[in-house]
Each structure stands twice: as C-alpha cells, then as structure tokens.
Amino acid sequence: MIVYLALLDFAGAAALLLWGVRMVQTGVQRAFGPRLRTVLTAALRWRLNAFLAGLGVTAILQSSTATGLMVTGLAAGGVVDLVPALAVMLGANVGTTLIVQVLSFDVARIAPGLIVVGFVMFRRATTRTRDLGRVAIGLGLMLMALQQLVGALAPFEKAPMLHDLLAAISAEPLIALLLAALLTWAAHSSVAVVLLVMSLAAHGVVPPKAAFVLVLGANLGTAVNPVLESAAGDDPAAKRLPIGNLLNRALGCAVALVLIPRLAPLAIALEPNAARAVADFHTGFNLVLAALFFPFIDPYARLLRRLLPAKHGQAEPSRPIYLNKSAIETPVVAIGAAAREALRMADVLDAMLQSLRDAFDKDDRKRIGEIKRMDDVLDKLNAAIKTYLMSIDPGAMTDADLRRAEQVLAFAINMEHAGDVVERNLASLVSKRLKRGLAFSKEGHAELSAMMERLTTNLHTAASVFMTDDPKAARLLASEKEAFRDIEAAATRTHFHRLREGRPESAETSSLHLDMLRELKRLNGHLVGAAAYPVLENQGELLPTRVRPAS
Numbered sequence: 001m002i003v004y005l006a007l008l009d010f011a012g013a014a015a016l017l018l019w020g021v022r023m024v025q026t027g028v029q030r031a032f033g034p035r036l037r038t039v040l041t042a043a044l045r046w047r048l049n050a051f052l053a054g055l056g057v058t059a060i061l062q063s064s065t066a067t068g069l070m071v072t073g074l075a076a077g078g079v080v081d082l083v084p085a086l087a088v089m090l091g092a093n094v095g096t097t098l099i100v101q102v103l104s105f106d107v108a109r110i111a112p113g114l115i116v117v118g119f120v121m122f123r124r125a126t127t128r129t130r131d132l133g134r135v136a137i138g139l140g141l142m143l144m145a146l147q148q149l150v151g152a153l154a155p156f157e158k159a160p161m162l163h164d165l166l167a168a169i170s171a172e173p174l175i176a177l178l179l180a181a182l183l184t185w186a187a188h189s190s191v192a193v194v195l196l197v198m199s200l201a202a203h204g205v206v207p208p209k210a211a212f213v214l215v216l217g218a219n220l221g222t223a224v225n226p227v228l229e230s231a232a233g234d235d236p237a238a239k240r241l242p243i244g245n246l247l248n249r250a251l252g253c254a255v256a257l258v259l260i261p262r263l264a265p266l267a268i269a270l271e272p273n274a275a276r277a278v279a280d281f282h283t284g285f286n287l288v289l290a291a292l293f294f295p296f297i298d299p300y301a302r303l304l305r306r307l308l309p310a311k312h313g314q315a316e317p318s319r320p321i322y323l324n325k326s327a328i329e330t331p332v333v334a335i336g337a338a339a340r341e342a343l344r345m346a347d348v349l350d351a352m353l354q355s356l357r358d359a360f361d362k363d364d365r366k367r368i369g370e371i372k373r374m375d376d377v378l379d380k381l382n383a384a385i386k387t388y389l390m391s392i393d394p395g396a397m398t399d400a401d402l403r404r405a406e407q408v409l410a411f412a413i414n415m416e417h418a419g420d421v422v423e424r425n426l427a428s429l430v431s432k433r434l435k436r437g438l439a440f441s442k443e444g445h446a447e448l449s450a451m452m453e454r455l456t457t458n459l460h461t462a463a464s465v466f467m468t469d470d471p472k473a474a475r476l477l478a479s480e481k482e483a484f485r486d487i488e489a490a491a492t493r494t495h496f497h498r499l500r501e502g503r504p505e506s507a508e509t510s511s512l513h514l515d516m517l518r519e520l521k522r523l524n525g526h527l528v529g530a531a532a533y534p535v536l537e538n539q540g541e542l543l544p545t546r547v548r549p550a551s
Contacts, residue, residue, distance in 0.1 A: 017145035023138030054091025104279035114140030180217025190222035202275035375423035414530030
C-alpha cells in the first residue's frame with residue numbers, strides 16, 4: 001500500500017511539473033506571442049541573427065516546439081529560406097536549455113514567493129500583468145513540483161525492483177534513449193522530462209551515465225512532434241525543416257551515445273553535483289551540436305532539398321496546407337496558420353472571378369464548370385478553417401487573439417458566401433445567356449465587364465487589408481460599397497434610357513442585365529464585410545446604421 005501511495009505522489013508531482021511548464025508557456029505566449037513572432041520573422045534574413053532570435057524566443061517561450069511551428073509555417077509557405085530557418089532551430093534547441101540551467105540550482109525556497117506575487121499580478125485588471133502573473137505562478141509550481149519529486153522518490157531509493165530496472169536500462173542505452181524520446185513526445189515538453197531526469201539523478205535513483213542517455217532521448221523526442229503533426233500536405237518540401245531538425249538531433253544523439261562512456265566520468269569530475277551535471281550535459285550537447293552544424297547549414301540545406309524535392313503537378317486544392325494540428329497548443333501560431341489558409345480562399349475566389357470574366361467576355365462554356373468545382377474548394381476550406389479555429393482553447397487566447405480569430409472566421413465565411421454568389425447566381429446568369437443566345441448591348445456589356453474588373457481589384461485590396469489591418473486601406477475598401485451602389489444606380493438609369501430610346505434589347509436581356517448588376521454589388525458587399533468592416537469596427541470608425549435618426 002505504501003508503494004502505491006508513493007507512486008501516486010510521484011505521478012502527482014510529475015503532473016504538477018507539466019502543468020507548471022504549460023502555465024509558463026501559455027502566459028508568455030499571451031503576453032508576448034505576436035511580438036515574438038514579429039521579432040522572429042524580422043530576424044530570418046541573416047543566419048546569425050536567426051540563431052540568436054531562435055535562442056531568445058525559445059528561452060522566453062520555453063518551448064522549442066512553439067518556435068519551430070512558427071518558422072516551419074513560414075518556411076513551408078516559401079516566405080523564408082531553409083537556411084535561416086535551420087539556424088533558428090539550432091538556436092531554439094539551445095534556448096530551451098536555459099530554464100533547466102536556472103532550475104538546476106537550489107531555488108525551491110522562492111517558489112511560495114513566486115506563487116504569491118503571481119497571484120497578486122493575476123488579480124490585476126491589466127491583461128499583460130495577468131499574463132505575467134500566470135508565468136510567475138507556473139514557475140512557482142515547477143519549483144514546488146521538483147521539490148515534491150525528490151520527496152516522492154525517497155521510498156524507492158532501496159527498492160530492489162527499481163534498482164534491477166535501472167540496471168537493465170543502464171545496460172541497454174539505446175532502449176533508455178528511445179523510452180525518454182517516447183516520454184518527451186507524449187508530454188510535448190523536453191523541459192519537463194529533463195527536469196524529471198535531473199531530480200532522479202539528484203536523488204541517486206538514476207546513475208549519471210543513464211541520466212545522460214535519458215537527456216539525449218529527451219532531445220530526440222522533442223523533434224518528433226513537428227514531423228508527425230505538421231500540416232505539410234502532400235508536398236515533401238514543406239517537411240524539410242522539421243525533418244532536417246530531427247535528422248540533426250538524431251545524428252548528434254547517435255554520436256553522443258557512443259561517447260557517453262567517456263563523457264560521463266569527465267562531466268562528473270567537472271561538476272560533482274548530479275543535478276547540475278545533468279543540466280550542464282543538456283546545455284553542452286545542444287551548444288556543441290549547434291557549433292558543429294552551423295558552418296554546414298548551406299550544404300545541409302542543399303541535401304534536404306535534394307532528398308525532399310518539391311512536388312510537381314496539381315495537388316488537391318481543397319486540402320488544407322497550413323492548418324497545423326500541433327500548433328493548436330500555441331494560439332498565436334494556430335491563428336496565423338488559419339489566416340494563411342483563409343488567404344488561399346481569396347486566391348480561389350480570384351480564379352473564380354477570372355473564369356467568370358472569360359465565360360462572360362469570350363462565351364467560354366467550359367469556365368462555368370470550373371467555377372462550380374472551385375466553389376466546392378471554397379466550401380471545404382471554409383469548413384476546415386472553422387473546425388480548426390473552434391478547436392483552439394478560448395482560455396489560452398488573449399483578447400487580441402480572440403479578435404484576430406473572429407476576423408479570420410469572418411473573412412473565411414465571406415469568401416465562401418462570395419463564392420456562392422459567383423457560382424449560384426452570376427455563373428447561372430451567364431450560362432442562361434449563353435444557352436438562350438442572348439446578347440447585351442455594347443454599352444451594357446462594357447458596364448458589366450468593368451464592374452467585374454473592379455471586383456477583382458477590390459478582392460486584392462480585401463486580402464491586403466486582412467493581412468495588414470490598415471485602417472486607411474479599410475476605409476478605401478469600405479468606400480467601394482457606396483461606389484458600387486452609385487454604379488448600379490447609374491447603370492440602371494442608363495439601361496432604362498436605352499430601352500426608352502428603342503434600342504434592340506429584349507425584355508429578357510434587360511432583366512438579365514439588372515440581375516447581374518445586383519449580384520455584382522452583392523458580391524462586393526461580401527468583400528467589404530470580409531476585411532474592411534472588422535478593422536473599422538475595432539478602430540471604432542464603423543457607424544451602427546446608415547438611417548438618419550428620427551427627429
């Protein structure tokens with residue numbers, strides 16, 4: 001019975017450690033997430049800056065996985081080159097060791113103080129203060145968990161079964177490495193696993209040699225998640241960065257595993273304290289690995305491009321590319337991925353408008369079928385983006401994250417509705433004209449063609465406003481709604497004027513013309529609602545109604 005209670009204490013302390021790590025990560029992401037992403041993106045031009053940015057961002061986030069997801073999305077989309085992206089990952093691997101270094105010292109006494117300070121900050125009204133309070137509470141819980149782990153291990157010090165198990169692990173380093181890698185993959189945190197190993201080593205439960213092997217496994221396991229869970233689609237090129245990082249660490253672990261018998265005595269001689277020795281080995285491994293690989297990033301990137309060439313040919317257009325499941329834990333990354341996917345919808349709608357113009361101007365019936373297929377793509381992408389955004393924990397998002405998620409959702413919904421207008425209404429009207437052999441007047445055809453061209457320009461503006469949140473561009477796009485009303489009114493007056501003059505235009509053609517004018521204006525309204533209105537509403541520049549108040 002005592003053994004079972006001790007196991008329960010150990011499991012509870014380990015769970016508390018994982019929860020503390022999560023609180024630190026979510027607190028930092030809420031407080032600095034968008035700013036960290038901006039810093040990381042700006043530093044991706046030069047490899048040395050990229051390395052330092054990866055180190056600094058990961059040291060703050062305490063998650064090399066979160067940093068990796070940020071840069072993987074940029075690299076997969078072709079925004080940044082593979083070389084600086086690899087440099088970021090080398091820096092991220094070093095950055096994640098810094099918190100282990102800090103907690104390897106005897107700082108457990110400050111845990112209650114951190115929790116008290118964090119609680120006071122969390123009760124404050126300011127969002128940033130609350131987030132930093134969450135970080136302080138998380139650090140306090142981590143320190144308390146480490147202290148409890150040491151106490152929970154006491155009953156196992158002289159347990160024969162445990163010593164037999166550890167002896168078996170020590171005799172098979174490869175099994176120990178794989179077990180630690182599996183545990184790290186399941187926990188999604190190399191920091192928590194290394195801290196756990198550090199506690200085991202400090203209490204003498206795990207010998208130094210076995211502890212170092214377990215640390216190698218933790219370093220390997222943290223690189224597995226991005227490979228398994230990244231949304232790279234069918235293109236192998238999008239997997240270059242996570243696979244490159246995994247191969248880098250696997251090679252380093254293989255070499256270090258061979259050298260462990262010689263490295264272990266040297267590490268203990270330099271640092272007799274077992275916990276500090278584990279932390280130093282963890283940091284030293286990543287520093288040496290970064291130093292060895294950094295000069296060879298260029299040839300390594302060329303090798304990855306050769307091993308993982310870009311896929312040629314047409315991929316399934318309705319399959320999401322950027323909706324990375326493993327990014328759900330990091331809202332700022334997940335929302336950015338959803339935004340990039342939403343931009344794909346704008347590209348599909350752009351292609352639909354071009355097909356509509358070809359069908360209208362060139363009487364190309366084949367374009368009607370293409371429009372229907374592309375509308376199906378919009379429907380599927382919109383559904384995927386909705387499901388993805390709804391899977392993000394609202395409690396992990398800041399107010400800014402929630403607003404941005406609502407903007408992405410509004411953009412995607414309006415793109416899908418705009419596609420319905422093109423496919424169900426405009427394409428049907430063009431098809432009806434072609435089937436019945438109807439012809440617009442020269443002036444009427446020119447009016448409709450000019451409106452379609454203006455719609456394409458407005459779609460490009462909407463995509464730009466969606467990404468930049470620029471109030472000036474948003475006002476410019478919003479003004480297009482009034483412009484389209486004026487265009488429709490003027491075109492309607494001109495159209496009736498031609499009818500009164502007795503122009504050779506049938507009543508059926510007249511009705512078709514006016515229907516197209518109304519649908520084009522309706523389509524423009526979706527573009528304005530997709531991008532301009534959310535920005536103007538956040539700026540407090542959107543009026544509640546156009547109707548004059550009653551006197």
